[in-house]
Amino acid sequence: MSKDRKTSRRKRNTIILFILLIPIFVGDIFIILQGKLPFLEMGIPLVLTFLLFITLFFFIKRKDGQKIEGDERNERIEGRAFTYSWCLSLYVVIILMLNDTLELFEISTSQCLFYILSVMLVTNLVFRATLNRKGDIEN
Amino acid sequence: MISHVKEFRARMDLTQAQLAEAVGVRRETIVFLEQGKYNPSLRLANLIAKHLNTKIDELFDFSDEV
Numbered sequence: 001m002s003k004d005r006k007t008s009r010r011k012r013n014t015i016i017l018f019i020l021l022i023p024i025f026v027g028d029i030f031i032i033l034q035g036k037l038p039f040l041e042m043g044i045p046l047v048l049t050f051l052l053f054i055t056l057f058f059f060i061k062r063k064d065g066q067k068i069e070g071d072e073r074n075e076r077i078e079g080r081a082f083t084y085s086w087c088l089s090l091y092v093v094i095i096l097m098l099n100d101t102l103e104l105f106e107i108s109t110s111q112c113l114f115y116i117l118s119v120m121l122v123t124n125l126v127f128r129a130t131l132n133r134k135g136d137i138e139n
Numbered sequence: 140m141i142s143h144v145k146e147f148r149a150r151m152d153l154t155q156a157q158l159a160e161a162v163g164v165r166r167e168t169i170v171f172l173e174q175g176k177y178n179p180s181l182r183l184a185n186l187i188a189k190h191l192n193t194k195i196d197e198l199f200d201f202s203d204e205v
Contacts, residue, residue: 071165073168
């Protein structure tokens with residue numbers, strides 16, 4: 001794939017990601033303006049938006065920065081990190097479902113989402129860094 | 140896997156960064172490749188062999204894995 005095509009695809013993806021963030025921002029503004037929710041409940045969507053922004057920032061920075069498109073080791077690492085983090089997030093989902101069934105702790109839906117997304121994001125970064133230190137991820 | 144990339148690269152008087160740029164990968168990939176810690180794809184092995192004016196079987200020795 002030519003460099004120009006890659007650049008235009010990257011720009012298009014960035015625009016799409018920003019467009020997808022608009023409804024979240026509008027939602028956040030409504031939540032703040034209404035001010036009906038308790039502080040903790042109101043903070044969670046804002047923290048989630050912040051996490052999304054951080055992810056997006058690193059995503060764009062990485063694409064425009066030192067990462068070389070098509071580096072096969074990078075691609076393998078990214079794929080593996082996503083798989084591992086997804087599996088761990090699924091594990092967290094199961095734990096939360098068990099918690100709900102056994103009625104151990106009272107957790108709201110937004111708190112659930114916060115836990116799942118946080119685990120997904122943090123484990124992805126951790127796995128990526130760990131796998132990056134290893135030579136071959138197939139080993 | 141025993142890698143001879145380092146010897147061939149030295150013969151061509153190339154740095155790891157130069158080779159990495161020439162074949163379109165990160166320098167770390169070349170580092171792990173030279174240490175024999177990373178199995179490259181056939182495409183990458185072929186690209187490196189081309190840039191180092193050699194053949195894949197001269198660059199990588201898999202005899203210890205057979």
